[in-house]
Amino acid sequence: MQRFEALQKTYEEREFQDMGVNDVRLILAIEEHDVDGVRSMLNNITDIDFQTKQRRTALHAAVQHNNVIAAGMLLKRGASMKVLPMNKSEQHIRQCPMLQAFCMGESHEEIQLLFLRKLKAMRRKWSSAPDQQIIATIPKYAMQYSTPFVFFEAIGVGGDANACNEGEIDSLSPLMHTLKEVALFSTNPAKCAKTMANVFEMLDRYPGMAWQRLKAFTNVPGLSPVYPDGITALGMLVFHNMPARYKTDTEFVEMGDKLLQLQGTMQAAMSSDHPVHFAHQPSIEIDRQRNMAITTYMSTEFIPNFFTRMLRPMRVALAMATHVRLGANEACCAKGLSTDVIDIIFNGLVRTIIESPAVLQKILC
DSSP states (O other), rough: HHHHHHHHHHHHHOEEEEEOOOHHHHHHHHHHTOHHHHHHHTEEEESOOOOOOOOOHHHHHHHHHTTTHHHHHHHHTOOOOOOSSOGGGGGOOGGSSSHHHHHOOOGHHHHHHHHHHHHHHHHHGGSSHHHHHHHHHHHHHHHHHHHHHHHHEEEHOOOOOOOOTTTSSOOOOOHHHHHHHHHOOOOOOOHHHHHHHHHHHHHHTTTHHOOOBBBOTTTTTTSOOOOOTOOHHHIIIIIHHHHHHHHHHHHHHHHHHHEEEHHHHHHHHHOOOOOOOOEEEEEEEHHHHHHHHHHHHHIIHHHHHHHHHHHHHHHHHHHTSSSTTTTTOOOOTTTHHHHHHHHHHHHHHHHHHHHHHHHHHHHHH
């Protein structure tokens, strides 16, 4: 009892001053995964979506602490997955419990699936413009943060793997959005590689995502509408996102060199046997190495493997053209070609693409 009272006092001082004692105890029970406590407090709560001073609801707390059981109880009681902060100046759809669950990553897969099942049951009620914006964002966050299984479930709920939502603030498809976010902002090489491995698994299920083109991207930072035929996700990655990443790598190298020069200058000026070190220099070097690792992985592994997947349909098309039934049309110029000849044609095409950046850009952009 003393421990609970101490915790309650701390929480009240921090953010719960305007809440009733049952509201405080509910969130405490959620954070401590106290199932009986949650069930008991829910019987005494009048506003299931009451917000704390930090603009959190009980469902937010369940998401933060990955309490799937409590989240299920709250949803059954009518808690909103799309409630936003009461403070209008700080409202953003990613702050709703639904999208926060996805932002928490793969560890929250079970609660993400719980929310998706709930959304599927009440999909018709999510009809407002903000509702539609949340629904359009779910596949993007599912691909970026979660697992292939969750992404497939998100598409099944009503999403579109190839949707670009042209004209909206974030007009990128899930694939474009994920490649951009990882290429520009990822700082963890292992996590980057894991996300891209998930992307390949999703791409194998929905290969059309690779060839989807965004034709209007005036709302996309760093891009201008210079490609009349649109731009693919790989085109955006190769010709826009990765050059920005290279620039960041260069800046880290230059920063490190300047620190070393400054360190040498100060050492000489002090005429001391004690070496001069900057506290933040090791951190800069670590960040530089991580950025270089990500850049190397994207350039030497991810991009070639991604492009290989894009070429597969072309190879399949050539094979289909020579098939006894599928390629029986006399007008088909590939009719009668052997597998060896097709391989020669296909390999020559690939060499031409790889050896000519202009050709590659023409295909992707």
